[in-house]
Amino acid sequence: MKTILSLILLSILFALTGCVQETRNIDMVNDDAKAVLGLDYRDFDQAATEMVRSMIGSGRLRKNDGSRYVMASGRVINDTMQRIDTDQLMAKIEEELLNSGQVVMTSAVGSGDAVDQLVHDNRDLRDNEEFDQSSVAAKGTLLAPDLSVSGKILQRNINYDKKTQQVEYYFQLKVTDMKSGLRFWQKETIIGKRGSKKSVAW
Amino acid sequence: MKTLLLIACMIASVVLIGCNEQSSDSRVVVQDKVKSDNLGGNAVTRPIVAAISAVVGHGVEVKDVTVKRNDADLLEVNVKGYNKAYSTKQFEYFMEWLDKDGAVIESITNKWMPVSAVARSNFSFKTVATTPEAVDFRMNTRKNRKVK
Numbered sequence: 001m002k003t004i005l006s007l008i009l010l011s012i013l014f015a016l017t018g019c020v021q022e023t024r025n026i027d028m029v030n031d032d033a034k035a036v037l038g039l040d041y042r043d044f045d046q047a048a049t050e051m052v053r054s055m056i057g058s059g060r061l062r063k064n065d066g067s068r069y070v071m072a073s074g075r076v077i078n079d080t081m082q083r084i085d086t087d088q089l090m091a092k093i094e095e096e097l098l099n100s101g102q103v104v105m106t107s108a109v110g111s112g113d114a115v116d117q118l119v120h121d122n123r124d125l126r127d128n129e130e131f132d133q134s135s136v137a138a139k140g141t142l143l144a145p146d147l148s149v150s151g152k153i154l155q156r157n158i159n160y161d162k163k164t165q166q167v168e169y170y171f172q173l174k175v176t177d178m179k180s181g182l183r184f185w186q187k188e189t190i191i192g193k194r195g196s197k198k199s200v201a202w
Numbered sequence: 203m204k205t206l207l208l209i210a211c212m213i214a215s216v217v218l219i220g221c222n223e224q225s226s227d228s229r230v231v232v233q234d235k236v237k238s239d240n241l242g243g244n245a246v247t248r249p250i251v252a253a254i255s256a257v258v259g260h261g262v263e264v265k266d267v268t269v270k271r272n273d274a275d276l277l278e279v280n281v282k283g284y285n286k287a288y289s290t291k292q293f294e295y296f297m298e299w300l301d302k303d304g305a306v307i308e309s310i311t312n313k314w315m316p317v318s319a320v321a322r323s324n325f326s327f328k329t330v331a332t333t334p335e336a337v338d339f340r341m342n343t344r345k346n347r348k349v350k
Contacts, residue, residue: 030314035348042314042348049311057330059274092310099309100332102274 037167037195038082047171047189048092055093055175060184061102061147070143071103072178073114074150080169081155087113093149093173108142111150147184148176165197231323252288260286262293262319262343269339277331279339285319292318292346297329299336307336316346 026033031042055061061069073094076086094114097103107116119142125131126139151173158166174186234243242251266282277299285291294314299307306312311332319325331339 029312032314032344032347045310045313046315049313049315052311052332053330056332057272057274057276057278059272059276062274096310096332101334 035193035195037165037193037199039080039084039169039191043169043191044089044092047191048089048096050189051171051173051187052093052096054187055173055185056097056100056102058185060175061097061100063102068101069103069146070106071097071147071149071175072106072145073110073112074148074176075111076150076173077152079152079154081157084153086153089153089171090114090149097149103147106143106145109145110148145178148178150174150176159197160194163197164194165199167193167195169193231320233321233323255286255288260288262286262291262325265324272330275334277336277339278328279330279341280326280328281341282324282326283319284324285321288321290318290320292316292349293343294346295327295329296342296344298340299331299333300338300340301335302337304338306340307331307333309333314344316349318349 028041061071063069073090076090078084078086094105098105105114107114108119109115123137125136126133128136151171154170154172156168156170158168160166169191171189171191172186175184176182177184234248237243239245241247262283262285264281264283268280268282270278270280272278279297281295294316296312296314298312299309301307309332315329317325317327
């Protein structure tokens with residue numbers, strides 16, 4: 001009787017262990033999993049890709065003399081219910097802009113993490129006798145940006161029916177000429193989702 | 203039995219041909235339920251036709267691919283196709299740009315991007331390289347599982 005009971009307990013234990021959801025890495029290149037109501041990395045990738053292709057492909061950032069525009073990263077406002085690191089989104093876009101050869105990004109001025117404080121700290125070393133002054137950046141060496149890139153991410157929640165909610169995410173980006181204030185380029189990418197009202201979109 | 207099969211085939215052909223009716227200008231597509239009903243496309247035959255199309259496995263066909271260098275000296279690919287199915291086909295494409303040595307250029311834009319092709323209609327989409335180093339491309343497609 002004891003043996004039978006032990007066997008039953010062991011079987012139950014095995015069965016329960018087998019039911020535990022296994023942790024797996026996501027195939028980040030070919031992830032064909034279902035959509036989620038919040039914003040996931042695929043949504044950011046899609047938005048960034050559309051933005052970058054439009055911005056670079058438009059030719060508005062290409063100078064006729066072959067030189068490159070200096071671009072600063074402006075503010076990207078997160079007006080959604082989710083905690084979004086907008087610098088993360090911009091990092092993708094900046095990386096691709098740099099690779100395009102059309103613009104060079106500046107770390108001297110900008111918003112958020114785009115600014116490298118060391119650029120300015122390095123200039124505080126002027127007249128410091130501990131440093132070889134020929135290796136310290138001289139006055140008037142920083143380049144002011146020609147263009148800035150800034151934007152906004154918005155979220156709208158709509159009641160679709162009794163059980164379903166519709167969540168719309170708007171990614172807006174614009175490139176502005178710093179001297180004239182004129183807008184060179186802008187784009188809006190919309191990602192819409194419908195799902196259960198029980199799901200939380202944040 | 204043979205006669206019945208023959209009649210069924212004839213009806214199916216009439217239905218399919220009837221639904222393939224073109225508008226006076228091929229650039230303008232007038233969908234079912236918008237255009238006037240006919241023998242091949244009406245409330246009775248439409249579900250049958252759609253079912254036959256699904257059984258036959260109609261899908262998307264790529265008709266033309268054009269490649270050019272745009273004003274920004276970037277490779278631009280324009281894909282034109284036709285969705286033969288009686289339902290909207292949602293799919294994704296994956297673009298890889300190749301340099302002069304045939305190597306893949308690493309880019310954040312090497313992502314699956316969505317396309318939607320309306321039933322029995324032409325569709326097209328354009329994609330552009332983000333670096334002038336791209337001289338060729340490789341494209342793949344898959345069903346879009348995120349959309350219903």
